[in-house]
Amino acid sequence: MPNPEQTSLTPNPQGAGNPEALAQALLEETDPQARTCLLGQHRPDLTLIEALKAQVDRHKGADIALARRAGARALEAALWVDDPRAGPLASWAYALGLTVGGDYSAALEHYNNAREGFLALGLPEEAARTAVRQVQALAMMGDLPGARDLAEWSREAFVRLGLHQDAATVGINLGIIHSRMGRIAEAEAMFLQALAQLEGAGDETGAAKAHSNLGQLYQQQDRFDEAAAQLEAALEVFRRHAQTQFVAGTSLSLVLLCRKGGRLRDALELLSRVRAAYGDLKTHPDAAFVGLEEARVYLDLNLLGEAERLSQELSEVFAGRGMGLEQAESLMTLGSAQAKAGKLEEARSTLGQAQALWRALDNPLQAALVEAYIANLLLQEGRKGTLPQLEGAVLQSAKAAENLAEMPSARALALSVLAEALLELGNPVEARHRLEQAQAALAGLEFPSLRIQLEGLLGRAALPEAPVAETHFKRAIELLEEVRSSLAVDEFKTAYLGDKLDVYGLLVDLLLEGGRVHEAFAYTERAKSRALLELLAGRGEQTGQSAEARTLKCDLDRARAELDGYFLALEAQTEDASRAVWRARITEGEALVTRLQRELERAQDGGLAQSFQVELTEIQAALPAGAVLLEYFSTARGLVAFVLDGPTLRAVRLSGELAQVEGVLERLEFFLGRVAGGEVFARIYGEGVLRQAVDEQLKALHGLLLEPLSLDLAGRNLVLVPHGVLHKVPFAALLGEDGYLLDRAEVSLAPSAAVYAFCRQRPVHREGPLVAFGVPLENIPQVLHEVEAITAIAHQAHKFVEEAATSGNFFAHAGQAQVLHLATHGAFRPDNPMFSGLRLADGWLAARDLYQLRLKAELVVLSACETGLSQQAGGDELLGLARGFLYAGTPCLVASLWPVKDDTTAQLMAEFYRALQTGLPVGVALRKAQQTLREIHPNPYYWSAFSITGDAARCVAI
Numbered sequence: 001m002p003n004p005e006q007t008s009l010t011p012n013p014q015g016a017g018n019p020e021a022l023a024q025a026l027l028e029e030t031d032p033q034a035r036t037c038l039l040g041q042h043r044p045d046l047t048l049i050e051a052l053k054a055q056v057d058r059h060k061g062a063d064i065a066l067a068r069r070a071g072a073r074a075l076e077a078a079l080w081v082d083d084p085r086a087g088p089l090a091s092w093a094y095a096l097g098l099t100v101g102g103d104y105s106a107a108l109e110h111y112n113n114a115r116e117g118f119l120a121l122g123l124p125e126e127a128a129r130t131a132v133r134q135v136q137a138l139a140m141m142g143d144l145p146g147a148r149d150l151a152e153w154s155r156e157a158f159v160r161l162g163l164h165q166d167a168a169t170v171g172i173n174l175g176i177i178h179s180r181m182g183r184i185a186e187a188e189a190m191f192l193q194a195l196a197q198l199e200g201a202g203d204e205t206g207a208a209k210a211h212s213n214l215g216q217l218y219q220q221q222d223r224f225d226e227a228a229a230q231l232e233a234a235l236e237v238f239r240r241h242a243q244t245q246f247v248a249g250t251s252l253s254l255v256l257l258c259r260k261g262g263r264l265r266d267a268l269e270l271l272s273r274v275r276a277a278y279g280d281l282k283t284h285p286d287a288a289f290v291g292l293e294e295a296r297v298y299l300d301l302n303l304l305g306e307a308e309r310l311s312q313e314l315s316e317v318f319a320g321r322g323m324g325l326e327q328a329e330s331l332m333t334l335g336s337a338q339a340k341a342g343k344l345e346e347a348r349s350t351l352g353q354a355q356a357l358w359r360a361l362d363n364p365l366q367a368a369l370v371e372a373y374i375a376n377l378l379l380q381e382g383r384k385g386t387l388p389q390l391e392g393a394v395l396q397s398a399k400a401a402e403n404l405a406e407m408p409s410a411r412a413l414a415l416s417v418l419a420e421a422l423l424e425l426g427n428p429v430e431a432r433h434r435l436e437q438a439q440a441a442l443a444g445l446e447f448p449s450l451r452i453q454l455e456g457l458l459g460r461a462a463l464p465e466a467p468v469a470e471t472h473f474k475r476a477i478e479l480l481e482e483v484r485s486s487l488a489v490d491e492f493k494t495a496y497l498g499d500k501l502d503v504y505g506l507l508v509d510l511l512l513e514g515g516r517v518h519e520a521f522a523y524t525e526r527a528k529s530r531a532l533l534e535l536l537a538g539r540g541e542q543t544g545q546s547a548e549a550r551t552l553k554c555d556l557d558r559a560r561a562e563l564d565g566y567f568l569a570l571e572a573q574t575e576d577a578s579r580a581v582w583r584a585r586i587t588e589g590e591a592l593v594t595r596l597q598r599e600l601e602r603a604q605d606g607g608l609a610q611s612f613q614v615e616l617t618e619i620q621a622a623l624p625a626g627a628v629l630l631e632y633f634s635t636a637r638g639l640v641a642f643v644l645d646g647p648t649l650r651a652v653r654l655s656g657e658l659a660q661v662e663g664v665l666e667r668l669e670f671f672l673g674r675v676a677g678g679e680v681f682a683r684i685y686g687e688g689v690l691r692q693a694v695d696e697q698l699k700a701l702h703g704l705l706l707e708p709l710s711l712d713l714a715g716r717n718l719v720l721v722p723h724g725v726l727h728k729v730p731f732a733a734l735l736g737e738d739g740y741l742l743d744r745a746e747v748s749l750a751p752s753a754a755v756y757a758f759c760r761q762r763p764v765h766r767e768g769p770l771v772a773f774g775v776p777l778e779n780i781p782q783v784l785h786e787v788e789a790i791t792a793i794a795h796q797a798h799k800f801v802e803e804a805a806t807s808g809n810f811f812a813h814a815g816q817a818q819v820l821h822l823a824t825h826g827a828f829r830p831d832n833p834m835f836s837g838l839r840l841a842d843g844w845l846a847a848r849d850l851y852q853l854r855l856k857a858e859l860v861v862l863s864a865c866e867t868g869l870s871q872q873a874g875g876d877e878l879l880g881l882a883r884g885f886l887y888a889g890t891p892c893l894v895a896s897l898w899p900v901k902d903d904t905t906a907q908l909m910a911e912f913y914r915a916l917q918t919g920l921p922v923g924v925a926l927r928k929a930q931q932t933l934r935e936i937h938p939n940p941y942y943w944s945a946f947s948i949t950g951d952a953a954r955c956v957a958i
Contacts, residue, residue: 013691023051026073039080046083049074053093060100071097077370083105088117104137105322105425128157135173142324148177160937168197171715172210180325181215182365184406187217189267208237219257222408222445229893248277253294260430263447264484267297288317295333302498307337328357367498371416377859379421393421409447409563412438421459432461452480473507489601493531498874517651519576521642524633528876529751535887536758549603556596563589614754622757624953627717634723634747656704662725669698675941691939702734718745724872733944746923751878757892759950765856768818770958774801775824783823790913794958803842819956820857826864833871833879850884858956859888863909882949892922892950904942908933916958923952
């Protein structure tokens with residue numbers, strides 16, 4: 001409290017000294033007692049409060065913490081100032097500091113104090129200016145009626161004072177309030193009126209704000225061309241005046257435009273720039289708005305885990321700030337992500353919360369949009385054959401469509417849900433009518449994601465008319481491939497097809513019914529590993545990297561090194577609490593590495609190939625003489641097997657479905673796990689019983705996948721292209737009446753026929769040593785013996801074992817190898833498959849790291865557990881170590897499907913390399929080694945874990 005003896009009833013400029021210097025000193029001083037001394041010594045007047053208010057204004061866009069501190073210091077200093085204006089001015093300054101920090105609830109009390117104080121002093125202009133800021137806080141808190149009334153009051157006050165330019169600025173705020181309440185016409189009228197007044201007054205930046213808000217309003221109505229024109233006009237002014245925050249905010253509106261137009265690559269580019277402007281959520285509250293758009297883009301890309309995590313975090317942030325509208329938007333994104341992920345009960349609860357918030361905000365348009373989302377949930381439940389849910393979906397989506405006339409794309413979405421529900425109920429005629437209404441709503445708009453959905457549904461509705469249905473299916477595929485191929489980041493391409501694959505299956509079924517096998521095979525290939533194919537096609541050496549790319553590469557290397565440190569620290573912990581801390585750091589570190597890797601791919605000159613396809617004739621030419629290619633594909637009607645044997649291509653419908661295969665695989669994995677358990681389970685079951693149990697599952701798989709095909713193999717090469725869960729099948733061990741498939745064919749795998757052809761076409765590199773890495777960690781003591789044995793077999797070999805098996809040595813020497821061999825621990829990460837990895841001496845080599853590697857190796861052998869496992873993303877994209885090594889350049893990869901024993905693996909590898917040394921092709925050498933090991937260890941667990949992906953016909957001179 002001030003000392004009464006030091007106060008005065010009149011301002012004392014001399015006593016105040018230099019108010020700017022005093023304000024700076026108060027900002028820098030952290031000790032409250034020291035600040036009291038400063039204030040007592042300088043006898044401040046109103047100029048100090050004005051100086052501190054100026055500090056708030058100066059720092060509110062650049063240093064939020066400093067702006068808030070300046071406001072707090074003003075409130076503290078006002079107690080020492082006799083001028084009655086000091087209190088209201090200080091309250092205004094502090095409220096403003098709280099507002100820019102996102103603490104709207106606390107700010108409201110101080111705005112009220114300031115405004116009432118100014119009015120009591122007969123200062124209507126200051127009261128009106130305070131009210132303008134208070135309006136913004138009320139709107140952000142969701143008190144839209146209160147914000148509207150106060151904005152009207154302040155506008156009238158400015159008009160009475162003859163401050164028409166300020167009145168026009170308040171008009172923008174009123175337009176925003178009407179927009180947030182879903183009153184589109186009123187909002188547009190307010191923005192246009194404000195724009196005319198501000199342009200007439202020559203207020204260029206004020207007019208730019210009106211343009212920016214008009215752009216946001218028009219994009220809500222799907223008036224994209226008008227929205228873009230308004231936003232670009234605003235950006236031009238904001239950039240010219242170096243108003244960074246307004247540039248960032250307006251750019252976020254452009255992100256939304258790009259999303260709706262299917263220009264996801266442009267949206268991501270803009271988001272990257274805006275994120276750089278705002279920084280981290282911890283340091284800048286407006287970063288939450290960037291995060292909200294980012295979550296929506298993740299949802300569009302089917303990166304559902306990231307969309308769910310981010311939107312959940314943001315809904316809590318916005319709820320904590322009392323920002324009901326933004327919380328509702330976050331909940332809509334969260335509910336949509338949960339619904340896509342099949343978490344229907346969670347989605348229902350989340351969307352119910354969002355709808356309640358919109359109703360509380362008196363926004364019927366957004367509430368109706370949530371109604372459409374909830375109808376879609378009912379549809380998903382109804383697809384399982386629940387009639388009441390389907391009928392509920394019809395009623396709710398029809399109601400939503402009626403209420404969404406002012407939002408064409410939202411109306412089209414509701415109509416699409418209605419049409420699909422009608423199709424499920426067996427009413428294609430009415431469904432087609434509703435789909436035509438949806439198309440009319442989208443007339444003149446891009447919206448590829450929604451158009452893809454409509455075209456697929458139109459195809460389903462027209463199925464009795466095969467040519468019409470075919471046209472719609474093909475149009476849907478063209479649209480989705482156009483969007484997918486435009487994405488510069490591999491991970492985004494792999495995810496995008498996640499919820500859009502059904503249309504490929506529908507078209508393949510239609511073509512097969514018409515006997516058009518070749519065309520059906522072509523569309524099957526278009527649905528399988530296309531992103532990987534385009535990744536390989538665009539794999540050339542990076543040249544002329546931009547400064548941004550070089551900076552990102554440095555940041556990525558630094559983040560990756562820190563992440564390895566976290567992993568090593570985790571391994572050293574023994575207490576659960578400490579391990580939890582390091583796991584949390586690993587999660588954050590992986591998220592940072594992932595983001596930087598994506599940013600680097602986006603920024604690298606040249607990018608990825610936009611589109612790449614391999615024709616059937618190229619695949620036929622790539623197959624070795626006498627080889628058979630067998631490709632599986634799953635449609636709504638079940639599994640299809642395409643058999644390519646020389647010039648002949650045939651298709652066979654299998655009686656089983658993927659779900660049946662998955663059940664057999666689960667039983668197979670159970671019994672293989674019992675074998676891996678060693679003596680304990682061998683005593684319980686008996687080795688003979690365990691082998692019989694494994695063989696029974698392998699017989700069942702043979703009956704489902706091979707027996708109906710009547711293949712004449714007789715020792716020929718068999719190239720298998722699995723689909724979905726079939727990637728986990730140990731095909732060489734499938735057991736028919738005449739023995740294991742291994743004895744009838746040389747078996748290899750490929751992600752797609754086109755990727756196989758690409759591997760076959762890769763130029764041969766005859767030069768280079770065998771480079772082997774060995775890390776003899778706990779439970780794998782035979783690693784050193786394995787490395788010693790295989791390097792002794794080779795004519796030229798370099799080995800890096802124990803502490804020499806570092807990531808530095810790996811990246812320094814792997815690129816020169818003709819054969820690259822890694823013997824260590826391996827780990828498949830289903831939670832984050834591109835962080836599946838191999839343990840080196842100083843950390844983990846992850847699949848994602850391999851994107852920075854360029855190999856000449858003819859052959860890569862991953863002698864570790866689970867190195868051949870991958871997660872299947874949309875479009876049957878394989879995410880895991882195999883993807884990384886294929887991209888790094890190897891045409892042939894040997895890897896394992898399950899945890900293996902190091903002693904039997906060492907035996908297998910020694911036999912394999914001895915066979916290679918005699919000049920046998922890789923496929924023949926592995927087959928011979930497996931047959932030899934089977935004589936010692938007959939259970940398929942021991943000899944069939946390893947398989948070849950890629951060109952098994954290659955010979956390597958070791």
